[in-house]
Amino acid sequence: MLTVNIEQQQGDFCLQLAHSFADDRVTAIFGPSGCGKSTLLRAIAGLTPGLKGSVRWRDALWHSRKPRMKTEQRGLALVFQQAHLFTTMSVESNLRYGMPKNVSDSELAIGFAEVVDMLSLRELLQRKPAQLSGGQQQRVAIGRALLSQPQLLLLDEPMNGLDATAKKQILTDLRRIQNRFRLPMLLVSHHVEEVVQLADDVVIMADGKLVSSGTLQTQVDSLAGHSEGPLSVLSVTPPNQSAGRVNATDELLAWQLAEQQLWLPVNAAVDVTGVSEAKTCAAGRLLVWARDVSIATGYLPNTSLTNQVVARIIDFEPAKHVAETVVVLTVGDQILRALVTNASVKRLNLQLQQQVYASFKAAAMH
Numbered sequence: 001m002l003t004v005n006i007e008q009q010q011g012d013f014c015l016q017l018a019h020s021f022a023d024d025r026v027t028a029i030f031g032p033s034g035c036g037k038s039t040l041l042r043a044i045a046g047l048t049p050g051l052k053g054s055v056r057w058r059d060a061l062w063h064s065r066k067p068r069m070k071t072e073q074r075g076l077a078l079v080f081q082q083a084h085l086f087t088t089m090s091v092e093s094n095l096r097y098g099m100p101k102n103v104s105d106s107e108l109a110i111g112f113a114e115v116v117d118m119l120s121l122r123e124l125l126q127r128k129p130a131q132l133s134g135g136q137q138q139r140v141a142i143g144r145a146l147l148s149q150p151q152l153l154l155l156d157e158p159m160n161g162l163d164a165t166a167k168k169q170i171l172t173d174l175r176r177i178q179n180r181f182r183l184p185m186l187l188v189s190h191h192v193e194e195v196v197q198l199a200d201d202v203v204i205m206a207d208g209k210l211v212s213s214g215t216l217q218t219q220v221d222s223l224a225g226h227s228e229g230p231l232s233v234l235s236v237t238p239p240n241q242s243a244g245r246v247n248a249t250d251e252l253l254a255w256q257l258a259e260q261q262l263w264l265p266v267n268a269a270v271d272v273t274g275v276s277e278a279k280t281c282a283a284g285r286l287l288v289w290a291r292d293v294s295i296a297t298g299y300l301p302n303t304s305l306t307n308q309v310v311a312r313i314i315d316f317e318p319a320k321h322v323a324e325t326v327v328v329l330t331v332g333d334q335i336l337r338a339l340v341t342n343a344s345v346k347r348l349n350l351q352l353q354q355q356v357y358a359s360f361k362a363a364a365m366h
């Protein structure tokens, strides 16, 4: 457990937060720009002068009135928005920089060879940072952090400014790393996609304060309230390899959502077990924005939409825009939200407990 009860004044801004973070999973710290996410991470790392209160990690008191434990004694590693690599050193030297000296790879909890392979860095070991893309630089920064053998990894928007492909690779790598090493992580992000793909727990902040916290599933509504609108997080079970791909060019795989079949682009769902071979993974996670879900009262035989699932209406919620309604649906035991116009609700005569078909484009999933 990481327990913080802190107050940090920075000019007009005041961070005031008391919370206990689980020490065996990924917690996302989510909130708008300027709400204090980075300040919180820096306070935990011992990088903010004038911090009041206490920070306790397991049995160790990292911060109290006095004495304050130095950052390098805390057994944590930080990855920032910029990779901050040593420009004159090779990738390999950067990676080895913080490693314990005179210890063989097999004696380390987090070994060099494994990290290099997990982060796909083998081909890059002899290059200099200037010869790497932004995503590759960040993977080296993550590798260097891991090889310092931390007990806790602090990630301050490590995917900021990267393109979608680089982001996706880092998210997948981080999930795999967490599963392999059971390394607790605090991830600062203001992107819902990153939170949904990586987090087990979510802490939502605003104006230097904690607004809500809990498991990802309990925080879906809060996330929606602080982002681009209503959303759902669906659990899907592994692709049915025997069903295979639709064809080589479609690159779609069959997944199961509450015993119904979904066709998703390869890698659309995040393998939350961290096992890359889809046939051996236990579950995947999908983010579906309510605006990407449409409802029909019957099965649509001639549609370009790939997925239609049978769902039941369990609620109507007001939407941000007065002309729209959030239709809350169940698919098996899972919740799916659809944002539709009030006019459509009326035209289709949608009713509570009615069975409908919910459609969403596979490409709308992350």
Ligand SMILES: Nc1ncnc2c1ncn2[C@@H]1O[C@H](COP(=O)(O)OP(=O)(O)OP(=O)(O)O)[C@@H](O)[C@H]1O
Binding pocket: 010, 011, 012, 013, 031, 032, 033, 034, 035, 036, 037, 038, 039, 040, 190
């Ligand atoms: N050294 C400083 N002196 C005074 N104010 C500061 C200092 N550093 C940050 N702040 C202020 O503290 C507040 C919190 O900043 P912080 O960087 O923690 O926010 P954030 O949630 O991480 O934002 P972002 O998502 O944009 O990175 C902001 O209002 C910022 O302007």
